[in-house]
Structure formats: structure tokens, C-alpha cells
Amino acid sequence: MRKYIYALAGGALMLGAGGAWGGCAFDNTVPLKSLTAGFEAWKAVTGAMSECGNVEAELDQEFRTKQPAAFAANPALYQIGGVSNGTFTPLYDAKTIRPLDDLVAKYGGQLKPNQLITLDGQVWAVAMMVNAQHLMYRSDILSDLGIAAPTNYDEVLAAAQAIQDAGVVDYPLGGTYKAGWNLAQEFVNAYFGHGGDFVDADNMPTVNNQMGMDTLALMKALSAYMDPEYLASDSTYVQQQFQQGKIAMANLWASRAAAMDDANESQVVGKVTMAAAPMGPAESASTLWWDGIVLAANMSDEEADAAFRVAMEGIDSEMVMANNDAAVWLIDGYVPGMSAAGAAATAADGARPYPSATWMGLMHTALGNGIAAYLTGEKDAATTLADIEAAYTQAAQEAGLL
Amino acid sequence: MKFRVFAAFVAPSLLLMLLFIAAPLVSVLWQSFHVTQVEFETVETEVCTPGFITQTCQTETRTRPVLDEDGKMVSTTSFVGLGSYRKLLEPDRFVRALGDLNWRGVMVIDFWKALRFTLAFTLFTLPLVVGMGLLIALAVNSAAKSIRGQIIFVSLLPFIITPVIGAISIRWLFVGDGILTALLEWILETDIAVLANPWSLEFLMMFYRVWHVAPFAFVVFYAGLQTVNNDAIESAVIDGASRFERLRYVVIPHIMPLIVFVALIHLMDAYRAFEEIIGFSSQAHLISLQWLTYDLLTPDDSGNRAISRASASAMLTMIGIVVILVPLLGKTWRDHKAGSI
Numbered sequence: 001m002r003k004y005i006y007a008l009a010g011g012a013l014m015l016g017a018g019g020a021w022g023g024c025a026f027d028n029t030v031p032l033k034s035l036t037a038g039f040e041a042w043k044a045v046t047g048a049m050s051e052c053g054n055v056e057a058e059l060d061q062e063f064r065t066k067q068p069a070a071f072a073a074n075p076a077l078y079q080i081g082g083v084s085n086g087t088f089t090p091l092y093d094a095k096t097i098r099p100l101d102d103l104v105a106k107y108g109g110q111l112k113p114n115q116l117i118t119l120d121g122q123v124w125a126v127a128m129m130v131n132a133q134h135l136m137y138r139s140d141i142l143s144d145l146g147i148a149a150p151t152n153y154d155e156v157l158a159a160a161q162a163i164q165d166a167g168v169v170d171y172p173l174g175g176t177y178k179a180g181w182n183l184a185q186e187f188v189n190a191y192f193g194h195g196g197d198f199v200d201a202d203n204m205p206t207v208n209n210q211m212g213m214d215t216l217a218l219m220k221a222l223s224a225y226m227d228p229e230y231l232a233s234d235s236t237y238v239q240q241q242f243q244q245g246k247i248a249m250a251n252l253w254a255s256r257a258a259a260m261d262d263a264n265e266s267q268v269v270g271k272v273t274m275a276a277a278p279m280g281p282a283e284s285a286s287t288l289w290w291d292g293i294v295l296a297a298n299m300s301d302e303e304a305d306a307a308f309r310v311a312m313e314g315i316d317s318e319m320v321m322a323n324n325d326a327a328v329w330l331i332d333g334y335v336p337g338m339s340a341a342g343a344a345a346t347a348a349d350g351a352r353p354y355p356s357a358t359w360m361g362l363m364h365t366a367l368g369n370g371i372a373a374y375l376t377g378e379k380d381a382a383t384t385l386a387d388i389e390a391a392y393t394q395a396a397q398e399a400g401l402l
Numbered sequence: 403m404k405f406r407v408f409a410a411f412v413a414p415s416l417l418l419m420l421l422f423i424a425a426p427l428v429s430v431l432w433q434s435f436h437v438t439q440v441e442f443e444t445v446e447t448e449v450c451t452p453g454f455i456t457q458t459c460q461t462e463t464r465t466r467p468v469l470d471e472d473g474k475m476v477s478t479t480s481f482v483g484l485g486s487y488r489k490l491l492e493p494d495r496f497v498r499a500l501g502d503l504n505w506r507g508v509m510v511i512d513f514w515k516a517l518r519f520t521l522a523f524t525l526f527t528l529p530l531v532v533g534m535g536l537l538i539a540l541a542v543n544s545a546a547k548s549i550r551g552q553i554i555f556v557s558l559l560p561f562i563i564t565p566v567i568g569a570i571s572i573r574w575l576f577v578g579d580g581i582l583t584a585l586l587e588w589i590l591e592t593d594i595a596v597l598a599n600p601w602s603l604e605f606l607m608m609f610y611r612v613w614h615v616a617p618f619a620f621v622v623f624y625a626g627l628q629t630v631n632n633d634a635i636e637s638a639v640i641d642g643a644s645r646f647e648r649l650r651y652v653v654i655p656h657i658m659p660l661i662v663f664v665a666l667i668h669l670m671d672a673y674r675a676f677e678e679i680i681g682f683s684s685q686a687h688l689i690s691l692q693w694l695t696y697d698l699l700t701p702d703d704s705g706n707r708a709i710s711r712a713s714a715s716a717m718l719t720m721i722g723i724v725v726i727l728v729p730l731l732g733k734t735w736r737d738h739k740a741g742s743i
Contacts, residue, residue, distance in 0.1 A: 068701065068705045086703035086704075090703075093467050093705075094473075095473055114457045117450065130453075178686075179686035227578065229577065230598075232682075290452045356449070356451075357464065358442075358705075358706065361702035362706055364703060372685070376687060378509065378510055383510070399440060400440040400442055400478075
């Protein structure tokens with residue numbers, strides 16, 4: 001009985017996934033497994049891949065902790081992997097993913113050069129979308145109060161003060177300031193905005209300086225306009241604050257933009273405008289991310305062949321047409337809608353790509369664990385930054401990087 | 403029982419304990435004294451990544467691990483003695499802060515901050531769990547027989563819920579304008595942010611733990627209450643003992659071994675507090691020792707993790723549990739010896 005119910009549920013799932021778009025151009029006979037993140041865009045892509053048959057898609061937000069070990073196994077536990085520029089590094093460094101040049105030549109005619117992640121002249125991943133944190137604001141509130149759309153952080157702070165004084169929302173600002181990865185990412189954005197670099201040529205840390213102090217001061221100033229529980233608020237929480245009309249501005253991921261106009265969830269349909277990430281004192285305070293597909297090194301060439309064809313079906317134009325607003329796609333057939341405006345403007349402002357490097361992982365962790373103590377007032381800025389550098393140095397020495 | 407028979411009965415369990423408890427412990431101990439470092443090289447690499455419209459290509463200096471012929475990373479493991487323990491405990495900074503009588507200076511060191519919370523959490527919840535468990539058990543024991551089953555079932559519910567799920571559900575009642583926060587705000591007419599203050603978070607986490615574990619204590623005590631000798635109670639009544647005196651001089655001494663047992667289990671569990679940190683996402687304000695180990699063990703985006711320090715942290719947690727259990731174990735041992743003479 002139980003088996004029967006599972007079969008039914010599985011069938012319904014496939015029907016549901018299959019009903020949305022055209023189906024697969026070929027019939028896949030090689031059993032394949034994929035491990036990707038679980039957000040909306042990956043649901044669309046793995047759904048399209050599953051239509052080819054014999055594809056078992058695993059969508060897991062904790063994919064980053066599983067992938068390095070799963071791909072190092074021989075044969076690899078997953079043939080297809082979803083990565084971003086942050087999680088690409090360990091797979092590339094360990095060479096547990098394979099170069100894709102031959103397969104791109106054979107089956108990848110529709111790919112644009114922009115999609116090919118190339119290192120040392122070889123293609124290692126095929127990107128499908130870009131992502132960035134950028135400014136979203138309630139255009140109705142700003143125009144009611146006669147505030148121009150902020151383009152830099154001084155203007156953001158001024159606008160936040162004006163909105164606070166007017167008292168039209170609970171909190172003028174939202175922020176993905178959850179201690180750990182999210183908080184560190186906000187620091188990375190703002191520190192780049194101040195023109196900083198995280199390490200020097202010898203991988204020694206370089207955050208304990210005036211730019212680091214200014215970045216911390218900026219984050220503290222912004223946090224004063226946020227929900228007091230900001231240290232527990234992640235992207236989903238900020239998205240909901242927006243949808244429920246509790247906040248007026250936030251620096252949020254482009255992949256969350258479409259949710260603002262989702263009438264099923266949002267009370268602010270049509271009222272949220274996407275704009276470029278605010279400029280820091282030196283440059284754009286955001287980082288560019290890409291998400292894409294890699295193939296495991298430890299599998300037969302036949303499997304790789306099938307896996308690549310399936311992956312191409314997952315990121316084809318049909319999928320994009322059915323899920324146009326799920327992401328800022330790099331794929332042909334994508335019509336950049338209103339929700340892509342912010343990401344495009346941020347890229348045009350020259351936001352740097354998030355660094356794909358071993359030291360960045362260590363730095364991100366050190367930042368994520370260290371910054372909260374400054375925001376809660378446990379440490380002053382100088383101690384915070386010195387401790388972050390010490391934590392980074394310690395971890396980098398243990399890893400063998402220094 | 404003959405020794406051979408005894409050995410035959412005990413051997414399987416001993417073997418499994420060696421395999422699944424002793425061996426991993428030895429391995430963790432070994433790892434806490436050693437650091438494995440990957441060998442890195444620096445190369446110039448041309449990297450092309452997508453921009454929104456066009457590709458961005460740049461030549462960058464990349465530090466990457468050296469791979470051998472089999473494609474494995476070249477790594478060396480070296481003995482570091484107590485190095486990892488020293489990095490965790492930061493003794494110099496700790497002693498300096500203590501010397502200055504600077505409590506905040508001590509609390510900015512992760513390990514001591516975690517130890518402070520873990521100890522407070524464990525020791526505050528212990529009497530509450532034992533007390534609440536005993537209260538519920540006494541209440542149920544004196545309730546009418548016809549409704550006991552239902553009361554027991556309802557009282558057990560919090561214990562059945564998976565800890566993380568329970569913590570997250572309670573968090574939802576309070577986070578942002580959750581139902582209970584909204585209610586409190588309405589009653590007190592002020593703006594409340596429960597998750598923004600360390601003290602309210604700590605209170606909520608302790609409350610959650612007591613709510614979650616008290617049913618366990620209740621079940622154990624309730625079972626013990628069924629074995630209280632009725633003759634003893636009746637004699638106490640005839641001697642004019644009040645309700646409280648009967649509890650104090652007859653019931654509690656009778657179930658004392660159970661109280662010690664519940665206390666032991668609770669100390670071990672609470673010292674490993676972890677679900678509360680995740681469930682209430684309190685890591686900005688409060689961390690526990692177990693969370694510290696978990697955090698060191700979690701790989702970052704580039705796949706690095708601090709195995710050696712995580713092992714050292716795990717060993718320190720274990721030592722802490724042993725230290726905290728010593729008084730109770732000592733008491734049990736003395737009682738046992740006294741009983742056997």
C-alpha cells in the first residue's frame with residue numbers, strides 16, 4: 001500500500017513537472033543523479049532535466065557541504081552538479097569535475113560564450129543565470145515622501161531617516177544580516193563598495209584598515225533602521241517583510257525579485273522597484289554571482305555524454321520561456337523583465353564578481369563569525385577586525401594556505 | 403554465573419562499544435593533536451566568468467592545491483601537540499582579561515563565551531526539569547484514574563517532538579510579530595523583539611528545554627511513584643505527617659535513585675545543547691560548546707574545515723561532561739557501596 005502511494009505521488013510529481021513545458025528532445029537511458037541548490041531556478045532546471053527520463057534530481061540547500069566529498073568518490077555519487085562561483089572552487093581545485101570543451105563542441109551549439117566558465121582556456125562549467133544583491137524599494141512610499149531613488153549609501157541612510165520620520169512602515173530598511181554566511185556576504189558587498197581587497201598577493205588578510213572600519217560603521221548605521229532582530233534575518237525573512245509591507249527598502253538577491261509581484265504571497269504587487277545596488281564611497285557595493293552546471297570527473301565518457309545532453313535540456317530556451325521570471329537567465333529566449341533591471345544595472349555599475357578562491361571561503365567564515373560581536377556592541381571595530389584577521393590567519397595556516 | 407557465560411553475554415556489546423565509541427574517541431583524540439595541511443602552489447590563470455551581457459575575462463594569481471599523479475591533493479599531517487587546544491582556549495588572552503577583571507574581555511573569546519552559556523543553560527534547567535517532572539508526576543498520580551491516560555498522553559507530547567522542529571516552532575511564535583510577540587506587545591503596549599536580546603533569547607531557550615525534557619522526568623518519576631510502599635504512607639499518615647512531610651520523608655527518599663538518574667541524563671544532554679542555537683538562530687548572541695564544534699566542522703564554500711580544532715573542541719566538551727557528572731556519579735557509587743555491604 002505504502003509503495004503504491006509513493007508511486008502515485010511520484011507519478012503526480014512527474015506529471016506536474018512535465019505539464020509545464022514541452023518535454024525532452026531525446027530519451028535518456030543512462031541513470032543519472034544531480035545535486036544542486038534548491039531555489040526556484042534550480043527547481044525549474046532539474047524539472048526540465050527529469051523529463052528526459054532516468055534522472056534523479058536532489059535539491060538541497062546544504063549541497064555545498066556534500067558536493068566535494070560526493071564528487072571525490074569513484075565513481076562519483078552524482079554525475080551532474082549545480083554550483084555557483086562560491087562553491088565552484090573546491091571541485092575545480094580537486095579536479096573532481098571534468099573539462100567540457102568536447103561536449104560543448106558536440107552538443108552545446110546553442111550556448112553563448114558568456115555562459116562558458118573558462119579557466120586556463122578550458123571550459124569547466126556552463127552558467128545558466130547570474131545573481132546579485134541589489135536595491136529594491138517601495139516606489140509608492142518614496143514618491144509619496146518626495147524622495148528620489150537612492151543611488152549611494154548616504155542617500156539610502158537619508159531616505160531611511162525620512163521614512164522613519166514619516167512612520168509609514170514598521171522599519172525603513174530590511175537586511176540579510178543573519179549571523180554567519182549572510183552577514184559576511186553583506187560585509188563583502190560593502191567592503192568592495194569601499195574599494196577594499198580581502199587579501200594581498202601572499203594571501204595575508206587586509207581587512208583591518210580604515211575601509212574595514214568604515215564598512216562596519218556603515219553596517220551599524222544601516223542596522224539602526226532595521227527590525228531589531230536583524231541578526232536572525234535571512235533572505236527569505238527579508239523577502240517576507242517586503243511582501244507584507246513591513247519594510248520600504250532592502251538590498252536583496254535578484255532571484256527574489258519576482259516574488260514581490262507574486263499575487264499569492266505579496267501585498268505589494270507592482271509597488272517594488274528594482275534598482276542598482278547602492279554605490280559605496282569607491283565603487284558598487286555588490287558582488288556578481290553565477291550559477292551553473294558542472295559534470296563529475298569520475299564517471300565513464302558515455303555517462304558524461306548523456307549527462308551533458310540532459311543538462312542542456314535542463315537549461316534550454318523552452319525551460320526559460322516557461323520560467324522567465326524565476327531568475328536572471330543567461331540563456332537565449334530570456335526576456336529581461338522588470339525583475340532583472342536591478343541586476344543588470346548593478347553589473348553595469350561595475351560590481352566585482354564574487355572571488356572564487358580558497359582564501360575567500362576562509363575569509364567568509366571568519367567574517368560571518370566575527371562581525372555580529374561588533375553589531376551587538378560586544379567588541380569595538382578595531383578588536384573586531386583584528387580578531388577576524390586572526391581567525392582567518394589561523395584557519396589559513398591550518399589549511400596550509402599560509 | 404560462570405565467567406565464560408558472563409563473557410559470552412557481554413562480548414557482543416563490548417565489541418560494539420569498542421567499535422563505535424572507543425575507536426572514534428581515540429581517532430578524535432589523535433586528530434586533536436595533529437593538523438593536516440594541503441600543499442598549495444600559486445599560478446597565473448586566465449579566468450572568464452559571465453557578466454550580465456558580456457563575458458569578463460581577467461588574469462589572476464590563483465592559489466591552488468598541488469595534485470599528485472592520482473589526482474589526489476598532496477597533504478602533510480604534522481603533530482602540533484596542544485596547539486589546537488591553545489587556539490581554542492586562547493589562554494594568554496583569557497588570563498590577561500581575568501587579570502584585568504574584565505568580564506567582557508573573557509566573553510569575546512568564543513570558547514569561554516560558549517562555556518558560560520552552556521554551563522548556565524545546564525545548571526539553570528536542571529532543577530526546573532526535575533521539579534517540573536516531579537510536580538506533573540504527583541499531579542497525575544493523584545488525578546482520577548479515568549482521565550490519567552489522556553493526561554499522560556498530552557504531557558508526553560513535547561518530548562515526542564523532534565528537538566530542532568520543536569525549537570523552530572517555538573521560534574515562530576516569537577520571531578518578528580509572531581502570535582505570542584504580538585500578544586505581549588498588545589498587553590504591554592511596547593515594541594518587543596525577543597530574538598534581538600541575549601537575555602530574552604537565553605530565557606526562551608531555557609524555557610524550551612524545560613518544556614521539552616520535563617515530560618521525560620515526569621514519566622520516570624511517575625513509574626517510580628507506582629512502587630511507593632502504601633504501608634509506609636499509611637503509617638506516616640497515622641503518625642500525623644502532613645502531605646509535604648510525606649513527600650519529603652517517604653516519597654522523595656524512595657525515588658531518589660530515579661532523581662539522580664534523571665539528573666545524570668539531563669546534565670549530559672543539556673551540556674551538549676545545540677538544537678536551541680540552530681532553532682532560535684541565536685549564534686549572533688549565544689553559542690554553545692557543541693555548536694562551536696559543529697561550526698568548526700562545517701566546510702565553508704571553498705571546502706575548508708578546521709578538523710583539528712573541531713576535534714579539540716569535542717574533546718573539551720567530553721571532559722566538561724565528565725567533570726560535571728563526577729559529583730553525581732560519586733554519590734551513586736557511595737550509595738551502591740553502602741547498599742552492598
